[in-house]
Amino acid sequence: MSTLSTKQAGMELTEPLKVEQWHGAVEIHLMDNNLCELPESPDCPQLKILFLQGNADLTMIPTLLFNHMPVLQVLDLSFTSIQDLPISFFKLVALREFLLRGCELFMELPPEIGQLKKLEKLDLDGTQITHLPIEIQELLNLENLTLSFYEYDTGYDSIIPPGVLSNLQQLIELSIDVSPDDHRWGSHVKNQHQLLEG
Template identity: 45%
Template structure:
């Protein structure tokens, strides 16, 4: 298993990753797409130094650890953070920080970034500007999907448009669940 390069657990009922995940030294892709019971990302993910793709799209993840910022080879990061439905469980987490803004800046090789959040989550309104600024510094970024609480944040992204081949911004509050980026 140590030579495993792709671990695709998408569409399963997995709730957590084992600590032995750190033993997958060659892992390049960790896919947990549509794992609706998956709520907490193990700090062991930060030890996967060959990881190029981390897909947590359409999960119930409640926070993205700063350890993800240690993944210097990461090229694709997709995450859905919908912790408001599990607010009581979020209180059980050690940290109240859902997403560290500097984590986005630290993964400088990203070519694709998708952060899907619940528009009513106040934590995102407080951090969105810092996350957008961090994304603007990713010179190789080609695909960006974000919810922006207000249109003023589009000003930060304006110089990125020529380099982006795909972007999806949802601006302002909407009642429906934000659709994942394609």
């Protein structure tokens, strides 16, 4: 059983690892490099941890990248330049930690996030999302949730749909960063207060 480790981190790599280097790996540490692309669909039946944070030139995740990562538990894409998630991401049903911290071009969390039932930690600090999808309430194992919301005129009246946070009964840590000028936050707090009183 081979493991790719921190020897691949901070090495100023510009080319992705060869596909055969992914196969058999339990952990892959490729953070703080200069990667701008990743393999299309590597076969990673044993991969549990994938660190890709700090690759600022990485703008797109291949559509099929996560197709063959059935046991992936930790994925860190923080401080990359990705704008969205490929459909294969939502096949990561074993995922427990997903970090998108500092992804300033990432603007919307898809409703399919609700499919990742084992997720325990979700970090969206420093993204440009404007709201949470209601499907976030399906993440019943979520213990740590970090959010920051950007104010756009998107037509969404609510930052967090009513009842979503109260449904996350395993939640231990919650951090929310909101622009003080975002009128939706005041409305959200008022609505939550009325729900608690009712």
